[in-house]
Amino acid sequence: MATFPEFISQNEERDGVRFSWNVWPSSRLEATRMVVPLAALLTPLRERPDLPPIQYEPVLCSRATCRAVLNPLCQVDYRAKLWACNFCYQRNQFPPTYTGISEVNQPAELLPQFSTIEYVVQRGPQMPLIFLYVVDTCMEDEDLQALKESLQMSLSLLPPTALVGLITFGRMVQVHELGCEGISKSYVFRGTKDLSAKQLQEMLGLTKPSAAQGARGQQAPQPPLSNRFLQPVQKIDMNLTDLLGELQRDPWPVTQGKRPLRSLGVAMSIAVGLLECTFPNTGARIMTFIGGPATQGPGMVVGDELKTPIRSWHDIEKDNAKYMKKSTKHYEALASRASANGHIMDIYACALDQTGLLEMKCCPNHTGGYMVMADSFNTSLFKQTFQRVFAKDEQGTFKMAFAATLEIKEIGTGGTCQWKMCGLDPSTTLALYLEVVNQHNAPIPQGGRGALQFVTQYQHSSGQRRIRVTTTARNWADAQTQIQSIAASFDQEAAAILMARLAVQRAESEEGPDVLRWLDRQLIRLCQKFGDYHKDDPNSFRFSETFSLYPQFMFHLRRSPFLQVFNNSPDESSYYRHQFVRHDLTQALIMVQPVLYAYSFNGPPEPVLLDSSSILPDRILLMDTFFQILIYHGEMVAQWRKAGYQEMTEYENFRHLLQAPVDDAQELLHTRFPMPRYIDTEHGGSQARFLLSKVNPSQTHNNMYNWGQESGAPILTDDVSLQVFMDHLKKLAVSSAA
């Protein structure tokens, strides 16, 4: 009998699902009393290289309000060729192609190991992928040159049939016509005035697809396969390479003390409108490359006077952010239009100062697009991250997926819920918060198990339409009599991330301290419900193994940049939060509580506590916060390195020691998207602050001499340590006054 950790891990491997509770409380009231809600982290397109796609259509339940997909939980009568839907209990006839099935000849979708299965469906024409580049030209020549080269390079990474388009902007917005032989033509728009899709259509001379077919009475109006602005790569790659090569910096002079006039808001609006007119309802990516903030027109986030800085958190708290509300509205409207059409909006912001990610975050967030934040286009961080957007899987197709919808079917109501995700990749992870609707004291539903089915329909990057179906079930239990079983099924890692996502969502609209208070309150309640203790005796408090790491996660979450905006700009906070809510559980946990590995002469590399006591003079630490990979050399190691011992032949083992974390860091850098920063630092180094601010400050300048700490570097901070945090937590949990 597998243990719960094994069960959880197997299910995640196979189905890409992790639940906060793996035994479900059977009534609504009891579910709310669990403190941590019943919820799931789902990675719809988790990479399953071992799962061959099925080349036929899924079999659906015939009940119109159900339409669940045939799955391993269904009862089957092989003789009568009938199956019973496990969601609505409808009896369905198998289609004629299934006449040959029997107990010994089961179709894949009935086998338990195919609880996750992928179908390839052959409906409709295969639409090409569409990439629309929106390029800022208000940047230094060095940056613009690097960006141009990256875009030229990307043409070699796109499939030959993909459609590509180019919009450039500075003070004006230019929509480039591609494929005109010998001359380059573009339509120029003022950057101060927004345009509706209809106006844009007229001005660009685009005809609506259906109008062209209407007279002919064709059944399925074929959308034009290309137009003057979006053409196949194989046709215009040479022209576009030249066009990109000839792009110049925005010619409008920028006077001293001013910012360049950047019409980003209108540029993005035109991009959204162009695709809306020409390719509604098909997978497309609008990739916006930004060298600075929008300073003109709708969507501007700061004025053009340098002496007025862009809004900080302080400004926002004091309600002193002049442009924020209006520009946020502008971008939210764009995001709405794009997502209604299944179009993805990416933002690649490379600048030393803020660019307005706070206002624009709805664009990548609501459309499943990428948000990349770097210092310059001429950095490896941007170049490699951008390359990895076009990463391919083993079959040689892009990992990115388009135009997805997720449906969830569950027992009881027989209804379904549907969500649209325009952009997906194998690591995109959704958090789904479930509501138990059974009334208190009602009996446990027939069969004793609750089931969920996740149906994700999407456009694969090869052009095929695919459907991935995951069906999973868990036991119900009566919380009043079986609380121990429910407690034993707690997945503390999943729970921590699910709660963290709720906290991040609250942080978007509530005051920081209120969010922390809410989070603390939930933690205390969880301790009160599931801890073992004697009232008013903090020392008696015990948490079972399944809960023991949870308080630690909460401790680190409270200090994380997702909830602490101090020392981060609004753009940085938006960026970190964006990354946090899209990645899978393992990555999210790294973000909350970074991983720390130690390298020394004492033995092989080992994971160590994220604690100041882990910082020792004779070892090297490798810290992975997801956003940074940091190598820290202890004091003695740093001195040895400085003295050059690694160059001496008799100290080759020292050289190996120095190289070991570098090699491991390389492994992490190899696959991570987006590329993290890479920091090589040492004791006393200024960059060491990234390590010092993350470790639990169990030793500070306040308690350095209290007891003989054997090791570790004191951290200069007034932050509470984990030990103090736990002490307070236990006091509050056991208190009868709570």
Add this chain to the structure above:
Amino acid sequence: MDDLFVKPGNQERGWNDPPQFSYGLQVAGSTRSPLTKRGPPPPAAGLQAPPPCGDPSPDQQATSPHLHGITPPPHKMTTPTHRITPPPSGVTPPLSQATSSPCGSRLPPPPKGPDSKAPCGPRAEPDPQPEPDLQAVSSVLAEALEACRQNVSRQVCEDIAKRLRLLEDSWTSGRLSSTVKRRMNALTLEMKSSHWSAADDIHRSLMVDHVTEVSQWMVGIKRLIAETRNLSPELLAFSPADPVQPEPVGN
């Protein structure tokens, strides 16, 4: 091994810019399991029941902090002294903070290794082979272009020809590095053998790794490969005799 390298990031433009992997390395992927283990959970304040078994992280109790009443002998943090005690190597005097047994025994002098400050993969060693001949490369490309003229529009052929001229210019004026020249030679060899996917792959790796040098003309090569692979074989016949010695390709 030209296509497998790591070079440092651009520290001037990007704060803590990560190193850059070549296209070949990125595509090759990684086989090691990711580092996601955590240190042992803190025995923080007796939170747990007796030591957990089945804990996912390796049980290295040596690293857990000492808390709660256990007072090891006070140990002052020593300030850096002038005299630095060398790292353990098996032949040095004992360390003042002796914690470890030297694990390195005396080894024969190692080959001069990469700089440990930046992560480095295998570097392109200075190549003893002579640089490839431009004539060999451009003759293959010219032949391919000629074969295309029948089926492909004049404009496209002119565009490709223009870029081939740019390639030749860059080559002769010394603007191309020897790595690029070698890879181009390899590319044309693949074309001669009708290994279109391999040639395409080389073009892609050159675009990713050396974009500054090749961006002006590489798209012409790309188009040429795309067009010639669609031609029927009899239209495309490369001249058999080939003065350049074949170079090991795709290592």
